[in-house]
Amino acid sequence: MATTDATTAGSVVLKHANPSFAQTWNRLSINDVTLEVPALPATPASGAPAPELAGIEMGGGEALTGWLDAAAASREQVRVPADGETHDVVIAIDGVHAADVVAEPGARARVVVVAGPQPAGSTAGSALRILAEKGSHVELLEVVAAGDEAAFAESCGIRAAEDATVEVRHYLLGAATSVVGFACDLAGARSSLSLSTRFLTGTGEKTDMNYLARMRGCDTRCRLTFSGVLEEGASKRLADTIDLVHGGKGAKGAEDETVLVNGARIRNLSLPSVLCDEDDVEGTHGATIGSVSGEQLAYLTCRGLTDEEARELFVRSAFDDCLLHVPEAREQVLGAARAALGDEAAAELSDEAADETAWTRGEA
Amino acid sequence: MAEQEKATRAQVADVDRSLYDFVKPEVGYERFADGLNEEVVRAISAKKDEPDWMLDLRLRSLDIYHKMDMAPNWGPSIDGLDMDNISTYVSSGAEQAASWDEVPEDIKDTFERLGIPQAERSYLAGVGAQYDSELVYHNMQESAAQMGVVYSGIEEALHGEYEGLIHDHFMHLVPPTDHKFAALHGAVWSGGSFVYVPKGVKVEFPLQSYFRLNAKGAGQFEHTLIIVEDGADLHFIEGCSAPKYNVANLHAGCVELFVGKGAHLRYSTIENWSKNMYNLNTKRARVEEDGRMEWVSGSFGSHVSYLYPSTLLVGARSSCEYTGITFAGAGQDLDTGCKMVLTAPDTRISVSAKSLSKGGGKSTFRSEVIVGEKAERAKATVSCASLMLDDQSRSDTIPAMDVRCPSASVGHEATIGRISDDTIAYLMSRGMTEAEARTVVVNGFANPVSKELPMEYAVEMNNLIKLEMEGAIG
Numbered sequence: 048m049a050t051t052d053a054t055t056a057g058s059v060v061l062k063h064a065n066p067s068f069a070q071t072w073n074r075l076s077i078n079d080v081t082l083e084v085p086a087l088p089a090t091p092a093s094g095a096p097a098p099e100l101a102g103i104e105m106g107g108g109e110a111l112t113g114w115l116d117a118a119a120a121s122r123e124q125v126r127v128p129a130d131g132e133t134h135d136v137v138i139a140i141d142g143v144h145a146a147d148v149v150a151e152p153g154a155r156a157r158v159v160v161v162a163g164p165q166p167a168g169s170t171a172g173s174a175l176r177i178l179a180e181k182g183s184h185v186e187l188l189e190v191v192a193a194g195d196e197a198a199f200a201e202s203c204g205i206r207a208a209e210d211a212t213v214e215v216r217h218y219l220l221g222a223a224t225s226v227v228g229f230a231c232d233l234a235g236a237r238s239s240l241s242l243s244t245r246f247l248t249g250t251g252e253k254t255d256m257n258y259l260a261r262m263r264g265c266d267t268r269c270r271l272t273f274s275g276v277l278e279e280g281a282s283k284r285l286a287d288t289i290d291l292v293h294g295g296k297g298a299k300g301a302e303d304e305t306v307l308v309n310g311a312r313i314r315n316l317s318l319p320s321v322l323c324d325e326d327d328v329e330g331t332h333g334a335t336i337g338s339v340s341g342e343q344l345a346y347l348t349c350r351g352l353t354d355e356e357a358r359e360l361f362v363r364s365a366f367d368d369c370l371l372h373v374p375e376a377r378e379q380v381l382g383a384a385r386a387a388l389g390d391e392a393a394a395e396l397s398d399e400a401a402d403e404t405a406w407t408r409g410e411a
Numbered sequence: 412m413a414e415q416e417k418a419t420r421a422q423v424a425d426v427d428r429s430l431y432d433f434v435k436p437e438v439g440y441e442r443f444a445d446g447l448n449e450e451v452v453r454a455i456s457a458k459k460d461e462p463d464w465m466l467d468l469r470l471r472s473l474d475i476y477h478k479m480d481m482a483p484n485w486g487p488s489i490d491g492l493d494m495d496n497i498s499t500y501v502s503s504g505a506e507q508a509a510s511w512d513e514v515p516e517d518i519k520d521t522f523e524r525l526g527i528p529q530a531e532r533s534y535l536a537g538v539g540a541q542y543d544s545e546l547v548y549h550n551m552q553e554s555a556a557q558m559g560v561v562y563s564g565i566e567e568a569l570h571g572e573y574e575g576l577i578h579d580h581f582m583h584l585v586p587p588t589d590h591k592f593a594a595l596h597g598a599v600w601s602g603g604s605f606v607y608v609p610k611g612v613k614v615e616f617p618l619q620s621y622f623r624l625n626a627k628g629a630g631q632f633e634h635t636l637i638i639v640e641d642g643a644d645l646h647f648i649e650g651c652s653a654p655k656y657n658v659a660n661l662h663a664g665c666v667e668l669f670v671g672k673g674a675h676l677r678y679s680t681i682e683n684w685s686k687n688m689y690n691l692n693t694k695r696a697r698v699e700e701d702g703r704m705e706w707v708s709g710s711f712g713s714h715v716s717y718l719y720p721s722t723l724l725v726g727a728r729s730s731c732e733y734t735g736i737t738f739a740g741a742g743q744d745l746d747t748g749c750k751m752v753l754t755a756p757d758t759r760i761s762v763s764a765k766s767l768s769k770g771g772g773k774s775t776f777r778s779e780v781i782v783g784e785k786a787e788r789a790k791a792t793v794s795c796a797s798l799m800l801d802d803q804s805r806s807d808t809i810p811a812m813d814v815r816c817p818s819a820s821v822g823h824e825a826t827i828g829r830i831s832d833d834t835i836a837y838l839m840s841r842g843m844t845e846a847e848a849r850t851v852v853v854n855g856f857a858n859p860v861s862k863e864l865p866m867e868y869a870v871e872m873n874n875l876i877k878l879e880m881e882g883a884i885g
Contacts, residue, residue: 069809070485071777077811078484308817315814322807323827326799330827336812337820
């Protein structure tokens, strides 16, 4: 199956990009996405991933990952030692970036990826591979606030060895098109993944998400939660898969999705799949899709909020959460908040964040 | 053995596969050559002396069939199905009868073993029985006929006053372009039933069609067309079985259901095809304003199944419930579920699906819920639960949702797991064997489906579960 088409304007079309791991009826257009991206440079500059990371399954699929690897201007390679400290690895996305991170046995890594405003018409992106070795702890925090005139694409793959823990927080706060593919291979016994993705898909924007937790080790755990807001004319696809692999006895996986629809002409595609090839496991999924219900609005309005303020509350909570967990992305988050909520609300968020920071430091 | 031969499927003691797995000789049968081509299609049409428009539909469908491919990226493999080895038309030569006494003895014996005449006498308003490619029996109670209800073979109806009605509905809900095997059905369909329930008529007892495929290496392609007019009410039951062969058989039937304003239709199916069967069936309903559609589905048989009853809710306040169970045992790959399309305001759907996998069987629940822009305040709930009975089997849940209306509310939940050891230990401490304990739990799991069936069919379903559970330990 062809995965790329050349176009005449210095760009290529990636077909079947970000493919969901469980496929279904093609006429639903829910299995993958077609993406137009800049043509690749004649000579890729970033080089190949480190051998120990090369085989990690990537969430964006072959077409997207191949393009990101080849388009990346450079490849950052980081080893995080186990010295009792938590090491920050901060990756600021400007264009297309590739990074390989190895958390050595027992290490603690905090990987922060921030994609701030990008030039209009550009496609920024990241190919990120993480190896969480035995007993390590990896926290991955990612903020996408590329602006409503740029596209962002990411393919991420993580492999977790025995007793490794992986915590992921994705904040997709705005881009004309955001494409995020994520795969986590819980290969080692007792390894775990806790993932929270919050997305705000603004007017006319498109968010395409594909997540996989492949539970291969015994007694592995994963918890995937997704919550987001779709504004008028927004389009979103979320394919999330828990794969309970044969032999992975005692595994438990859960996924949950909540989507608030806040405008007309939306398209909200969800494909939450649980694949099970083992009996001694538990898998659950729940999804709720809808507008703010009459009851919810009544509850909030009787506490003095207007309808609009009640809806705004849902949107603000994503920015609040992001500011709390990724202070490094403060400027980018507040910029996105200004675009989504206006200057006044963004200023309030800024003040609240400052208070929270002071409180956390014991200054208040 | 003689006692078993006399047993009927509604008796609890019937847990022997021989109830379904018996073969009658094809002496004197007419059998078209294996394979699919224009000559075969024209021969089927000529056999039925059809109107020209039907032959045109068949030929157009054949053309579409040849041009379409199966999707390469999802669904069970059908590599073991070779149309060059399938005969699309097999007939015993028996004329359709309205009395069981007129049905040839060996065919009558087949349906008696399956309990059909007894069921007809006990609680059905009418029965249609198809044997291979042709209907061999069709009858309806006089009381239903007096209310204006029509229940006949679809080919019989094509030659009477309902030809126009059939012309306006036949393969309109499931066009030949829908998928490759809908096209195949359009080309070679044979047999099936036509039901017409006039406005306001409520049929008190169910109608039933039973499909038996006896011939080795053959296909069955019956077409069921049901029109329930405004305010009318009907329960239709479909059953099917076949003996097991060591070559592939094919079932590619088609069901089209039209539910009028304020009407209600319940369509119940207990599918028990043999485990060499490729069951590529298509079922679809269209529901008008305030209409209500219910699907009750039990899938036990087949080697491979692609089965997703679909419902188009086109009228305001129309609703649909789907209650289904799939049991995949050794050698089975059953891809089942449902499709729901909501296009009108205040529409409602509720889906409750259960699946069991055992002995290396694979069960996939696949669904789609599409909520269109105009489906204001629509509500959808989808719930699916899967039970793994051993570590050799597989169970996947792949539900798709496409919501385009901001005021719609869609909820989905799925669980997958196994019977807990504590539950089995508790039941065994009360004197059950492990096998009995597991069967009790599985029957309880299936209860939401069986309680929706008439008692005799619920008993049959429980028997099928018991049959499938044999050898589940160790």
